[in-house]
Amino acid sequence: MSIYYTRACNFYYGKSSIEMLKKKKALPLHGNKELSFDTIEILSKKNKKIINIKKINSLSVNLKNKVKKDIKNITKRKSFCKINLGEPLLVGILNLTPDSFSDGGKYNQIKPALKRVKSLINAGCKIIDIGGESTRPGSKDIDKNIEWERIKNLLKSIRNYKFLLSLDTRKTFVMRKALNYKVNIINDVSGFSYDDQTIDFLKNTNLPLIINHSKGVPSTMQKKPFYKNVLLEIYDFFVKKIELLRKAGIKHNNIILDPGIGFGKNLKHNITIMNNISIFHSLGFPVMLGSSRKRFIKHISGKNDSNNRIGGTLASSIHAMMNGVQIMRVHDFNEISQGIKVFKSINK
8 A cells, every 4th residue: 555645835925825825726834824835746655746736636535635634734833832933943053062063162162152142042043952962974972971061061051041942962861961950852863763761751851852864873874875765764754753752652742853954865865855845744743954054055066165154054944944944953043044034025
């Protein structure tokens, strides 16, 4: 029996979207009248076809029911931690490491780290993702105590600051330690596969979480990554992880899905994911893109590469936003926020 997947496509934005919705020729994405679609792609492992939403009722009974269930997830309004996702949400990155791929060593002292937190908050950042272990391609595991030592002083200093702290760690030991100070969200890049105690921790604390896809471990994940179908394999991965959480007794819906750009993917894989990222909306949870400063920008831009890769980050973020992605994890919060605001204003 074939498994089918539904991807919203052919999007309308701003005034065009509002007009299409008035004429009942499109459906709103996430309940947002300024972003809508009139076409879906129906995929299986062997085939795919594109149809207008008006032709859904002409499908076979089973397929029609599956598509309608998916569309209900695609069109419903979504939120995370009581944050309305009608506007793009940018998550600011703060690496307290000596060796992260982009900003390693820049914030691993308390003074610059605090300055960075204050700067992000002043710029309007609602969620800051803080980590003490680099998981860049080629990186090695570090001891849990070393990771904790890197972040504990900052967590002590900012426990009363008004923002949500996303803790970027694979280790339950670090998660438990952070509970004594400040932690609001768990962002485990291993998809909860690194530490077998993490699922129980998430159940007992009921903390919001981010499900990340990565293939392999950081030290080897970029050595000839292979997929038969990268898009559908990531989708199936999310389905299994959501089932795992539900079976473990985690019932809340404060969940974000991150397909893991650059984590066990080559350039072709990354482009395929970003071109078809709207497929993940049918899972019913907010989707996050982490394209900031990633190496695929260098591969595409060639001699026009730059240290911060702001141009490539902004282009991929706006493309994601136009495909309904609600959350972007970024280094350059102010610049990406500026670019999105200008784009939205021009397209009103």
